[in-house]
Amino acid sequence: MTRREGNEDPDSRSDPNADRDPGSAADAGSDTDHDHDGDRGDRSPVRSGRLARAVAGLRRLPGVVRIRAGAVARITRWEVTRGVGSVDRRTAVLGVVALLLASSVAFVAAASGGVALDTGVYRVGVPQDSPYREPIDETPSLVARPPSGELGEEIDVRVTADGFAAADARKGQAALSALRNAVRRHNDRVMGTEDNRTAAFPVLVRLRYADRADPTLPSRGTNGSDGGFAAAGGGADGAGGAGGAGSDGPLPVPNVGGGGAGFFGQEATGSPANIRPPFPFASLVLAFLFLVPMNFVIQAYGSTILNERVNRRGQLLLVAPIQPGDIVAGKTLPYLAAMIAVTAAIALAVGGGVVAVAAVVPLSLLFLASTFVGAMFARSFKELTFVTVAVSTFLTTYAFVPAVFTDVTPIALISPLTLVVRDLKDVPIEPLQYAFSTGPVYLCAGVLFLLGAGVYREEDMFTQRPVPLKFLDALDARLSGRWSVAFVSALSIPFVFVAEALALATLFALPIGVSLPAMLVLIAAIEELAKSLHVYAGYANARFGTGIRTALVLGSLSGLGFFVGEKATAVAQLVGLQNVEPLGRATFATAGIGVVEAAGLLIAPLALHAVTAGLSALGARKGSRWYLTGLVAAVAVHTAYNAAVVVALG
Amino acid sequence: MIAVEDLRKTYGDFPAVVGSSFEVERGEIFGVVGPNGAGKTTTLKMLAGLVEPTSGTARVADRPAGAPETRQRLGFLPEESPLYEDMTPLSYLRFFADLYDVPRETADERIGDALDELELEHRERRLGDVSKGMKRKVAIARSLVNDPEVLIYDEPASGLDPLTTNYVLEFTRELSASGKTIVFSAHNLYHVESVCDRVVIMNRGQIIARGTLAGIRERHGETTYRVYTTVPVEGAERDEPAVVGARGGESGAGTDRVSTPKGRSNDGIDDRYVAEVDSMDGVESIREAALTAGGRVVDIRTREPSLEDVFLDLAGEPPADDPRGEGTR
Numbered sequence: 008m009t010r011r012e013g014n015e016d017p018d019s020r021s022d023p024n025a026d027r028d029p030g031s032a033a034d035a036g037s038d039t040d041h042d043h044d045g046d047r048g049d050r051s052p053v054r055s056g057r058l059a060r061a062v063a064g065l066r067r068l069p070g071v072v073r074i075r076a077g078a079v080a081r082i083t084r085w086e087v088t089r090g091v092g093s094v095d096r097r098t099a100v101l102g103v104v105a106l107l108l109a110s111s112v113a114f115v116a117a118a119s120g121g122v123a124l125d126t127g128v129y130r131v132g133v134p135q136d137s138p139y140r141e142p143i144d145e146t147p148s149l150v151a152r153p154p155s156g157e158l159g160e161e162i163d164v165r166v167t168a169d170g171f172a173a174a175d176a177r178k179g180q181a182a183l184s185a186l187r188n189a190v191r192r193h194n195d196r197v198m199g200t201e202d203n204r205t206a207a208f209p210v211l212v213r214l215r216y217a218d219r220a221d222p223t224l225p226s227r228g229t230n231g232s233d234g235g236f237a238a239a240g241g242g243a244d245g246a247g248g249a250g251g252a253g254s255d256g257p258l259p260v261p262n263v264g265g266g267g268a269g270f271f272g273q274e275a276t277g278s279p280a281n282i283r284p285p286f287p288f289a290s291l292v293l294a295f296l297f298l299v300p301m302n303f304v305i306q307a308y309g310s311t312i313l314n315e316r317v318n319r320r321g322q323l324l325l326v327a328p329i330q331p332g333d334i335v336a337g338k339t340l341p342y343l344a345a346m347i348a349v350t351a352a353i354a355l356a357v358g359g360g361v362v363a364v365a366a367v368v369p370l371s372l373l374f375l376a377s378t379f380v381g382a383m384f385a386r387s388f389k390e391l392t393f394v395t396v397a398v399s400t401f402l403t404t405y406a407f408v409p410a411v412f413t414d415v416t417p418i419a420l421i422s423p424l425t426l427v428v429r430d431l432k433d434v435p436i437e438p439l440q441y442a443f444s445t446g447p448v449y450l451c452a453g454v455l456f457l458l459g460a461g462v463y464r465e466e467d468m469f470t471q472r473p474v475p476l477k478f479l480d481a482l483d484a485r486l487s488g489r490w491s492v493a494f495v496s497a498l499s500i501p502f503v504f505v506a507e508a509l510a511l512a513t514l515f516a517l518p519i520g521v522s523l524p525a526m527l528v529l530i531a532a533i534e535e536l537a538k539s540l541h542v543y544a545g546y547a548n549a550r551f552g553t554g555i556r557t558a559l560v561l562g563s564l565s566g567l568g569f570f571v572g573e574k575a576t577a578v579a580q581l582v583g584l585q586n587v588e589p590l591g592r593a594t595f596a597t598a599g600i601g602v603v604e605a606a607g608l609l610i611a612p613l614a615l616h617a618v619t620a621g622l623s624a625l626g627a628r629k630g631s632r633w634y635l636t637g638l639v640a641a642v643a644v645h646t647a648y649n650a651a652v653v654v655a656l657g
Numbered sequence: 658m659i660a661v662e663d664l665r666k667t668y669g670d671f672p673a674v675v676g677s678s679f680e681v682e683r684g685e686i687f688g689v690v691g692p693n694g695a696g697k698t699t700t701l702k703m704l705a706g707l708v709e710p711t712s713g714t715a716r717v718a719d720r721p722a723g724a725p726e727t728r729q730r731l732g733f734l735p736e737e738s739p740l741y742e743d744m745t746p747l748s749y750l751r752f753f754a755d756l757y758d759v760p761r762e763t764a765d766e767r768i769g770d771a772l773d774e775l776e777l778e779h780r781e782r783r784l785g786d787v788s789k790g791m792k793r794k795v796a797i798a799r800s801l802v803n804d805p806e807v808l809i810y811d812e813p814a815s816g817l818d819p820l821t822t823n824y825v826l827e828f829t830r831e832l833s834a835s836g837k838t839i840v841f842s843a844h845n846l847y848h849v850e851s852v853c854d855r856v857v858i859m860n861r862g863q864i865i866a867r868g869t870l871a872g873i874r875e876r877h878g879e880t881t882y883r884v885y886t887t888v889p890v891e892g893a894e895r896d897e898p899a900v901v902g903a904r905g906g907e908s909g910a911g912t913d914r915v916s917t918p919k920g921r922s923n924d925g926i927d928d929r930y931v932a933e934v935d936s937m938d939g940v941e942s943i944r945e946a947a948l949t950a951g952g953r954v955v956d957i958r959t960r961e962p963s964l965e966d967v968f969l970d971l972a973g974e975p976p977a978d979d980p981r982g983e984g985t986r
Contacts, residue, residue: 465707
């Protein structure tokens with residue numbers, strides 16, 4: 008059924024420009040009103056008509072783009088004006104004052120070396136010419152006093168020629184401990200400036216972070232006698248010591264540490280006590296700063312979208328001669344611009360570069376796209392709150408958790424925030440790494456906007472249906488025929504990739520005995536859900552006939568679309584995710600093409616996807632319970648297949 | 658100007674509109690009448706391009722309904738006035754003029770004219786702070802900013818006070834006089850009767866009658882006669898005083914009746930009785946019965962069927978199999 012067929016203008020078929028004002032806004036969407044004639048009986052004239060329309064459409068393209076850009080600009084301008092206008096002056100003034108106040112405090116704190124509640128808490132009596140004077144002056148919690156002060160009253164610790172005397176109180180002991188730490192740090196720093204580091208640090212440790220199951224590792228307790236001395240990694244943001252791992256280990260961990268000074272200038276050399284795991288804490292904290300504003304912006308964005316749906320306010324925009332896509336774009340642009348502006352400002356403040364901003368843009372889009380879809384599904388502002396909090400939590404986790412492993416494993420690259428961390432650490436980023444990290448996020452955002460825009464119409468915007476049903480409606484809105492099932496399956500690939508990558512990032516730290524089976528089941532479940540949910544949505548909206556043959560055809564098409572789209576995950580191989588043994592292979596290679604096994608496995612995944620999607624479709628045609636039954640069966644078959652492939656590939 | 662052919666809309670298994678067909682001429686006020694759930698609003702939304710028909714065709718302003726070039730020539734007024742309440746009337750109307758690509762000067766001129774015509778005050782006050790009647794006027798002004806050829810008004814006077822209602826209805830007539838084609842929906846049949854040239858009556862998604870009001874009355878209503886007597890006769894009831902300003906449609910020896918004290922009419926007779934019959938033979942029978950009982954007939958009035966009567970008469974029957982078969986023009 009082509010629902011728009013009924014409204015076609017027969018006259019305008021022969022003359023695409025008939026009844027139109029050249030250059031008017033009406034031209035903007037005229038194409039959509041004349042391209043649904045595929046089922047007409049007289050094919051040849053239709054085809055020639057299509058060609059003529061295509062040519063005419065191309066000629067009109069610049070004008071259409073200009074007009075639609077104009078429409079988007081109008082909506083954007085209106086959204087900005089309304090956004091500004093909806094905040095009363097008193098609130099705006101209070102907000103600006105609060106912001107200035109917070110900024111001043113932050114500036115003062117930064118200028119004074121940070122907010123330290125314990126500044127000068129311990130009083131140390133020390134002579135002016137004592138060698139301990141310098142470490143005391145360097146430590147904020149210690150303050151130098153004349154040594155003649157009364158112990159316990161005027162000073163907590165006294166430095167004498169023979170050593171230290173602490174007041175007989177808990178504070179005195181704490182002051183003594185703080186003094187010792189200060190002296191140790193001072194000594195480490197001084198030793199670190201020595202040219203002869205071997206003399207300064209007689210004990211040298213070479214760190215290599217590798218998979219715990221790595222058979223090439225020497226047995227526990229042996230020393231690192233695989234060659235020469237190297238500096239130990241250290242410092243809060245260091246991981247520089249991971250140096251050799253990028254080249255000689257079985258795990259191709261990128262040499263993100265750089266081996267030298269990190270973002271905060273930490274030294275690669277230090278006392279063994281200072282060696283810490285390769286956790287880029289400082290960079291992560293700064294990278295997290297990029298995410299914080301997004302959580303605020305999506306609140307405002309979600310509200311403005313839902314506001315259009317409350318009391319049918321957006322109905323009149325739908326009657327205006329503009330496309331729903333233009334409305335969505337126009338309402339989204341100001342918030343995207345705000346996010347990018349804030350990101351750029353933060354990047355400027357913390358020393359990030361263009362890469363950091365470019366890495367945050369897809370995240371911003373994904374935050375907005377998820378919120379948009381949520382706001383299109385939510386029935387009230389209360390529901391919207393749940394949606395935005397869920398979006399915020401999930402996406403922050405997705406962005407943040409993998410980035411924790413920036414210095415450890417390429418899994419971290421599934422998060423664009425990893426790129427930010429690396430940018431802050433002055434580690435170069437390859438274009439392919441950028442594409443791998445941000446590509447799925449861009450695609451997910453695009454598909455989400457597509458889903459939401461599909462229900463940005465009178466019939467769906469203002470109905471009060473539960474969120475899951477709205478989601479099914481949105482999927483159904485993207486179906487127009489049997490082949491569209493394959494298309495939607497292919498569109499699901501970015502989500503499948505992200506979900507599987509997140510599962511990998513979550514499970515890879517667990518013992519293989521647990522993580523591998525879990526991963527195999529999880530992968531099967533994710534993929535089967537992606538292949539079948541839209542088919543079920545179509546059945547739920549009575550779009551398809553309920554015959555067995557139809558279900559099998561739909562299942563096959565869904566499997567085919569998924570198979571084709573899945574090949575996009577081949578990019579994973581290019582950045583080495585499959586080398587995260589064995590989970591990476593389980594995740595990205597079970598249904599994909601291996602290097603040697605390509606010929607044998609080319610057909611098998613296609614058959615698998617078609618068969619399992621067919622099982623789900625067979626269930627979906629009979630309702631929700633049968634759909635779940637079919638889905639479970641499909642997951643079982645898929646899991647068995649995955650297990651067989653993993654075993655076969657060793 | 659508007660041509661609808663076999664328009665159909667179903668929501669799942671529910672048929673909201675079933676095979677509607679009608680045409681509207683330029684400058685005409687065309688009424689779509691029916692109770693709640695009859696399919697009026699769905700029909701109007703399909704004309705406005707808001708809802709895609711399941712099948713059938715609709716052309717508005719001689720173009721496919723819903724096409725951007727059609728929307729450019731269309732003014733739509735939904736039943737509610739979903740305004741952006743943080744905006745002022747002026748900024749709201751300017752925004753919509755901008756959406757319709759109306760040059761600023763032209764827009765300001767049109768907006769000023771419309772607001773003057775509608776006697777809209779408080780043009781700089783936020784829409785959230787103005788009365789419902791004012792909001793409706795702003796909504797009407799909004800439907801005119803693009804100087805549309807066709808206006809689709811869904812329940813334009815719904816929920817308004819009588820004064821504003823009359824104002825809106827009068828304004829609708831003026832718009833029609835200026836050449837606009839108007840499709841007008843209402844469940845208040847008096848509103849429809851007072852402004853529409855032709856109507857379709859819908860029930861359960863189907864058109865059950867169509868044509869001019871006079872034609873529909875002629876086809877579907879029947880003239881009745883009220884015979885007033887001084888004595889009770891068979892089928893007569895004691896006459897109760899009429900309501901002040903009772904609506905027209907009743908004619909006879911005098912004009913519309915005026916209120917009188919209970920039991921006393923304005924003809925000086927304390928008690929009188931009224932019987933309603935549908936033919937002159939019935940009138941004669943009453944007259945003879947009154948004479949036999951020692952009384953007389955004091956008044957005979959004819960009563961034309963209102964649209965409401967016609968609708969009740971039609972809606973009480975099952976819809977015709979062929980929705981176009983009854984009273985097709």
